[in-house]
Amino acid sequence: MSDTPGFGFDTLQIHAGARPDSATGARQTPIYQTTAYVFRDADHAAALFNLQEVGFIYSRLTNPTVAVLQERMATLEGGAGAVCCSSGHAAQIMALFPLMAPGLNIVASTRLYGGTITQFSQTIKRFGWSCTFVDFDDLDAVRAAIDENTRAVFCESIANPGGYITDLDAIAKIADDAQIPLIVDNTSASPYLCRPIEHGATLVVHSLTKYLTGNGTVTGGVVVDSGKFDWSATDKFPSLSAPEPAYHGLKFHETFGPLAFTFHGIAIGLRDLGMTLNPQAAHYTLMGTETLSLRMQKHVENARTVAAWLENHPAVEAVTYAGLPSSPYHDRIARICPNGAGALFTVALKDGYEACMKLVDSLEIFSHVANLGDARSLVIHSASTTHRQLTEAQQIAAGAAPNVVRISIGIEDPNDLIADLDQALAKASA
Template sequence: MTDRLPGFNTLAIHAGAAPDKSTGARATPIYQTASFVFDDVDHAASLFGLQAFGNIYSRITNPTNAVLEERIAALEGGTAAVAVASGHAAEFLTMNALMQPGDEFIAADKLYGGSINQFNHAYKNFGWNVVWADTDDPSSFERAITPRTRAIFCESIANPGGVITDIAALSAIAKRHNIPLVVDNTMATPYLIRPFEHGADIVVHSATKFLGGHGNSIGGLVVDGGTFNWAGDDRYPALSQPRPEYAGMVLSETFGNFAFAIAIRVLGLRDLGPALAPFNAFLILNGIETLPLRMQRHCDNALAIATHLSRHAAVDWVSYPGLESDRYHGLARRYAPLGSGAVFTLGLKGGYEAGVKLVSNLQLFSHLANIGDTRSLVIHPASTTHRQLTDPQKISAGAGPEVVRLSIGLEDPADLIEDLDAALSA
């Protein structure tokens, strides 16, 4: 092939992968092993000292996982990636590399409920403090910056409301203050939005969702954009200061534009341990091969169903940026021209009780706490995923009492509409 970068569809199938050298197997093998044999003592020493790349122990590196890491880095346009046990693990290891006790990060207020809970409560155990800003008002992020701010965090498409975030506006603020912008790209996937192209520095994923795409495996990913200069910045000692466990090595000096990914691996995975199982990496890799096809069908189906529900007598409102009437439609056309994703919310005129009844009456839609499956899914966030939040927090996160979240799958849209109509009538 020429030096031309392959297209997205080609990368989704081939990036990071090659026929197995020892067996000729075309599919990436599952290297279901805990550890790896060293060539000799010197080889072992070079691996442990970060003087050479290779496999030591599957908590830190694994050949199956490495293919997944190379593939998502290629699809996102990053310099390197690290596969971890879950999306929550990806967020946690990212903050572990950025934060010290007493530090702060600014988070958009429209986020997945589990992230809100993690940021508000679990992170306090580490002395990490979240400051909330208004997703719809980029200036609120700038007003929240203090000398202790170490990152800005947002979702490209927010869960559950399908809100499109103005990534470029947040990036401009982050760059003015020389702090990294972290974007959770789970809902969009790189098929719809590539945050690095809009100024992000780090991308995280719950690979459990659309990347894997079949609801059969848990996984997370951290992607290094290679765009932030960590060298000499005392605010980020994990990257800019000598590491005593590696004979005084400074990761930013040694590894340059993929130093953040190295920090996630050798300081995060090594010591905290949320490793991705090779079998799950294999399943997620298989899912990514059909990502472009699935995401387009997801988006097409979602637009058809959101349009139908926006006209239904039992529905008060629909929040889906693909609708021309939606307040985020302009941002959707700018950031996600191929489609606005598969997940959206609607508000029922009957409020909380109507939401509970709807999820109980649907037949094709599965009532469960996940998104991004081939199957269509439904949940009432106020009674489930966002239950732990206060009422004002629920409303701020787009999960008020009347809200139902739909994750539209790959079924025939006419069948999904018939199921929804029957359940709403009931």
């Protein structure tokens, strides 16, 4: 089923990419648990390996179950193609891999998941890449940070942990002016709440682990390509515009046009980096996407209710939820996230670090885990866990100060969630 005009999101999240199994008629996408695929003949094998024909060779590269998920994600995000991989962190490296080379840099928001900050500030140095972190509310600072060696701008649509909404239109304009791609991590929003490509993003990455699967059973990632960036407009992206030695001088952008990045991600990224998504994880994620809109509506409804209650609690110093009228990001909802501000936010406690630790230990319904986007409500003290590697100044800049807890609101009864928070806050403030 293709992204035919007229089909709504609720239909596409169930049907996009999926077809009855040709061999058995099975309606649900089967788990193709196989390593390799039999070629029709020697010419067929040669054509596949030479990128002259699309098909299945080896499951590190392509798999029928994963292929359905890739088509569904591209459709839901409004992209030309997608490449699935083993985790959200793998997706970030997969997105950067065709763009970067030693000595080059990216410009990224300070408001990012702590693991992403560590990946960009420490790990990518081993590739000879570097990252400049900037407050993306300061547009002049973003422009100033971009130099001749910058190859991408990176941000989150709804930032983890604070739930801040990025002005994607403004950031995309800056990236366009510099002739470099904007990469948006859309994990905290999902394509139901935000479609970054419609706001100018070139690439969209997700941790499939979160809202898209929705039940905390798998890890996975995806890179969705808009298909709209002209990789040949400058000489900045030779991996996509120049001859590729491994394929006898083939030029990906010249040959594959809007699908250049997607083909490169499979033919070179998965081939050489090996960050493969297994078919069972793809199957679980496909099942999760079928109820995405229903779950996200409940997530958002619950988050509004719980955040409003927390904002008025005497032990609470501040709540960062953009869905609250008091939030400085509230006016961006209608434009960037028209279906709601998500279900992720932070709560600052007046009694500081120790009160946060007591709160986490006292909650009963909320699960204390290093995850978000589950059907269950989750909590974590970021400064002592996910953002622990950062300095206090970096923690504050990322929205994870020592007196802050991150809350991911699930789809339970909101009255039960409030009662649980109430008793835990009483113990934390005692």
